[in-house]
Every structure is written in structure tokens, then in C-alpha cells.
Amino acid sequence: MSQNSSRTAGRHFLQIPGPTPVPDRILRAMDMPVIDHRGPEFGKLGRRVLDGIKTIFKCAGPVIIYPASGTGAWEAALANTMSPGDKVLMYETGHFASLWKAMAVKIGIDPEFIASDWRAGADPAKIEARLREDKTREIKAVCVVHNETSTGCVTLIGEVRRAIDAAGHPALLMVDTISSLGSIDYRHDEWGVDVTVGGSQKGLMLPPGLSFNALSDKALSIAKSAKLPKSYWGWDEMIANNKNGFFPYTPATNMLYALGEAIDMLHEEGLENVFARHDRHAEATRRAARAWGLEILCREPRHYSSSLTALLMPAGHDADAFRKTALEHFDVSLGTGLSKVAGKVFRIGHLGDTNDLTIVGALAGVEMGLALAGVPHRKGGVQAAMDYFAGAASPARAAAE
Ligand SMILES: *Cc1c(COP(=O)(O)O)cnc(C)c1O
Numbered sequence: 001m002s003q004n005s006s007r008t009a010g011r012h013f014l015q016i017p018g019p020t021p022v023p024d025r026i027l028r029a030m031d032m033p034v035i036d037h038r039g040p041e042f043g044k045l046g047r048r049v050l051d052g053i054k055t056i057f058k059c060a061g062p063v064i065i066y067p068a069s070g071t072g073a074w075e076a077a078l079a080n081t082m083s084p085g086d087k088v089l090m091y092e093t094g095h096f097a098s099l100w101k102a103m104a105v106k107i108g109i110d111p112e113f114i115a116s117d118w119r120a121g122a123d124p125a126k127i128e129a130r131l132r133e134d135k136t137r138e139i140k141a142v143c144v145v146h147n148e149t150s151t152g153c154v155t156l157i158g159e160v161r162r163a164i165d166a167a168g169h170p171a172l173l174m175v176d177t178i179s180s181l182g183s184i185d186y187r188h189d190e191w192g193v194d195v196t197v198g199g200s201q202k203g204l205m206l207p208p209g210l211s212f213n214a215l216s217d218k219a220l221s222i223a224k225s226a227k228l229p230k231s232y233w234g235w236d237e238m239i240a241n242n243k244n245g246f247f248p249y250t251p252a253t254n255m256l257y258a259l260g261e262a263i264d265m266l267h268e269e270g271l272e273n274v275f276a277r278h279d280r281h282a283e284a285t286r287r288a289a290r291a292w293g294l295e296i297l298c299r300e301p302r303h304y305s306s307s308l309t310a311l312l313m314p315a316g317h318d319a320d321a322f323r324k325t326a327l328e329h330f331d332v333s334l335g336t337g338l339s340k341v342a343g344k345v346f347r348i349g350h351l352g353d354t355n356d357l358t359i360v361g362a363l364a365g366v367e368m369g370l371a372l373a374g375v376p377h378r379k380g381g382v383q384a385a386m387d388y389f390a391g392a393a394s395p396a397r398a399a400a401e
Pocket of ligand 1: 018069070071072096145147148149176177178179199208
């Protein structure tokens, strides 16, 4: 980029695994005057999004919408269901699971962590074994991250449900879907999840600022006797106000306009087509990585993420120096390595409002960045992705025809 230029032409390639690029349709939907959040027009908007978001979580029960980042919804999930000192079983899938655990400690509950090397999703057999040992039923909840955004590994939630049932254990199941909702198949009710945590700025294609708790009947009934202090996060006042589409405090009105549009867009494309599109973009990215000769961090193909791919740098090469080169020369933002894998890993986000050509462009930015930064690799990653796209039928298009 020239030193005396204050403008970069064309769209920035925001290829981090959230926030993701916000579609123009959503930007236009939120470009509205703020309305009275106690007035009749708001009630209609509130009902529209409160009902609509249930279809994305596949949850018949209430979905709470907070004006907060995903971290707030993590806290809400725990604060509404747990009492001081309660034991919860968490699984160290990566950085985000570790942050959720650190939060649990800070708010006065007692998490137990099943350790992992950050290269796969949670192992249901380990969860089952630990629950079977818990004869006195001290563990009140099992908390897992569906798509671990720091590693690109997915935990198969249906299998975790079966593990809890096989152990005959009454613990609640809580799942973080912040980087999978609207990108990777998710079924709150069918998988017997008690609290699902979601966020706005990843698969939902919205700006940051909203987060969600989708609830089961069991979560609602346990919440009645949970003793952790809570006020802002309390589900009861929210649910009471939400009945008519209102909120106990000023909601993020314009983000709710955006949310309504995002829900419509996901259904216009069809959720199954949205998931298939993400699968295809992930597959193309992995083919590019293999052609470059870069190792995929996720060791377990069943756990490959369709939201993002984390790649290991060749030994002796710094991921952040490479990311800086790619950004400066090609205006592409790639995800950094977080905590344990800082400097060793970079992440390519392929979630949200993305099409084949955006992915090809992003992969070209990576391939040219690798060359410019002097990172050893083979050429041909972009070609491998293009060959795959040209050969693979586009399910979205086929369905529309
Ligand atoms: C992004 C993310 C979070 C954190 O969400 P914030 O909106 O930054 O608070 C938590 N968990 C996962 C899996 C995420 O991807």
C-alpha cells in the first residue's frame, strides 16, 4: 500500500472466524430511525425476532436475546442455572473453552477440566467415564464448545448427549455455538441441549453486539432454585417481558432489525443449503492447505470445522509475521493463533456471507502472502480449490433451479 494513500480500494477481505462481513442487505435493514422500545411498533419487531431466532437454534422453548457480546451469554448460562460452589464438567477443546472455564471460576463455581491437546473436539467417551464415576451426582452441568474457534475442531453434540444418557447422569448440557450457529448443523431440541449460547457476529452475519441463550424446560426449572447472584442476566424478567415482544431494559433496537433480516436471509437460502455451502468452502480450504503442504491443526477429520480452518506454520516461521504481510499487501485479515498456539497457527475464516469466489480470493491472498513472507510452501493451493469448486455441484444453486 502506498504511504500517501488514505484509502484502500475494494472490499477488505475479513477472513477471520468472526466478526464476519456484514451483507449489504443487513446494513440497510438496520439503517432505520430508533423507535420507542415501549411502543406498539417495537412489540411487533420483538415478537418477529424472538420467534424467528428459535428456528435457527431449532428450539421450541424461549430464546433470550441479550444486548451483549457472546461472553455475556456464557455468564448468563451459568448464572441462571448454578449455585455457588456447584461443580461443572468442562472440556479443554481450546482457547474459548479455557475462557469459559476461567469465567466459571470467577463467578464462584467449580469447573473440572478434561485436558486435551487442542487438536480434536471433545471425546464423549471421556465425558461418559467421568460422569459414571460421579456416583453422588455432584456434577451439575457438562459444558462444551460446539465449534472451537481457536482450533477449527467441532465437538459432535449428539454424541455428547448420548454419553450423558449412557451414564444415566442428570447433569445439564450447555453448548457454546457462537461460531457455529448459522454455519454448521445445530439442533437444540433434538440433541437435548439445556442451554445453548450463541452470538451475532459470526454465522449470523451481524455486527457484534447481540448474544443468545436458548433454553430447555429442564434449564428453566433448575433456574428457579439456582442461587448465583444475577440481575441483568436473569431469565425470568426477560421471559416475562418477551411475551409481548418487549425487554426489561432498552434493547439493541437496530441490531434487532438486523437480526430479523439475517433470519430471513438464512431461510431464503435454506439452512441445509447454508450448511452445505460452509462444508464446501471448508473442503476447498483444506484442499488448498494440503497442496501448500501446510498441516491442518485439527487431527480428526470427523471434527473438521466448516466455519474455519486453522493451519500450522512450518517450524521457525511466525504466523503473525505472515499475517501482517498478507494484510499489508493484499488487504486480507486472517485469524491469529490464540494463547497456546500463538505464533504457530493462523486461521482462515470461511463462515458467514461467503461465496466460492470470495474463498478463492482469500486463498489467493494466503498463497501470495506465504510467498512474500518467505514461508516454505508449494504452489497450487488456489488451483486445488478452484478445481474442487469447478467439479463440485453447487447445492444452493441446484436447489434454486
Ligand atoms: C467468538 C467466540 C466467543 C466470544 O464471543 P465474544 O462475542 O467475543 O464475547 C466465545 N466462544 C466462541 C466459540 C467464540 O467463537
